[in-house]
Amino acid sequence: MEFIYTEIGNIRPCYVMPVAVNLPALHATLHPLYKKRVFFIGSLDYMPNQEGLIWFVEKVWKRYFHNTDGVAFHIAGRNAPEKLKKYLKKQPVNYFGEVDNAGHFMQEGGIMVAPVFSGGGIRVKIIEAMANGIPVVSTTIGAEGLDVTNNENIMVADTPEKFAESVNKLLENQTFFAKIGENAKKFIRGKKHYYCLIQR
Numbered sequence: 676m677e678f679i680y681t682e683i684g685n686i687r688p689c690y691v692m693p694v695a696v697n698l699p700a701l702h703a704t705l706h707p708l709y710k711k712r713v714f715f716i717g718s719l720d721y722m723p724n725q726e727g728l729i730w731f732v733e734k735v736w737k738r739y740f741h742n743t744d745g746v747a748f749h750i751a752g753r754n755a756p757e758k759l760k761k762y763l764k765k766q767p768v769n770y771f772g773e774v775d776n777a778g779h780f781m782q783e784g785g786i787m788v789a790p791v792f793s794g795g796g797i798r799v800k801i802i803e804a805m806a807n808g809i810p811v812v813s814t815t816i817g818a819e820g821l822d823v824t825n826n827e828n829i830m831v832a833d834t835p836e837k838f839a840e841s842v843n844k845l846l847e848n849q850t851f852f853a854k855i856g857e858n859a860k861k862f863i864r865g866k867k868h869y870y871c872l873i874q875r
Contacts, residue, residue, distance in 0.1 A: 708808055708856055709849050711746045712785030713842060716777055716800055719755035723794035727814070729759075731790040732766050734835035735842070741767040746846060751780050778803070786810050786845050786852075790838065791817035805829070805859035810852055812841045822866075828858040 715731070717724040728750065736748050750763060753773035763770040774780045777800075781787065787804040789811055797820045804811050805828065812830040825831040830841035845852045 708782075708784045709852050710784035711846055712749060712783065713740070713746065713788055713846075714749040714751070714780070714783075714785050715788050715790075716751045716774075716780060717789075717798075719752035719759060721794070723791055724752065725756075725759055727790035727792055727817070729762070730792065731788055731838070732763075732768060735790075735838050737767065738835065739839040740842070749780075749783075749785075751777070778807070781807060781809055784809075786812060786842060788838075788842065789813040789817040795819075797821065801829075802863060806863040808856040808860040810845050810855040810859065812838060812845070814838075823862065826855075828855065828862040830855065 713736075715728055717728075719725060719728070732748075740746055740748070748768045749771065750768055751771045751774045755763070755772065760770070760772075771780075781804055787800070787809050789798055789801050791798065791814050793816065798813070798817055801811050801813060801817065801821065805823075810830065812832060814833050815831055818829060818831055821829075823829040823831075830845065832838040832841045845855065
């Protein structure tokens, strides 16, 4: 990737460091991944995360899911501004704030949503979720730079209707849920030249 920066004019020495991702030990006992739980985790002082989370709550969760029996939406993230905290506490969601262990929060099972409409860079939380075999539903911008394949190792949707359709397909079809999660895990573990995989 260094050559890309050279092509656009960089004359300084540069090194592109892979993203480091913690993998659960192969013998670790995890909670069952399939669960009718939808979750979001990310830094809540980051404006694109705030915008995407509110979009999902208003246009997807409240319209399509919050009255569905047995389905819960869990939110974790640090440094949420007071205005956002007050908003979330009034919504039909479970807001936890900063959690002690993000990996454990993800490994409780379910579907991770990454509704991102602005900002740049690779979303490390998506890589971490995929490395753990957790199905992810993301927007196109959220999945930028990951070389993933929609409906194979991730679900990509940009409208409320399509996003809800993707989440619902994973909630209602355990076989498809398992397929996306397993393909996601294989995809990340096969990209060792891009991601530094740390075995715990």
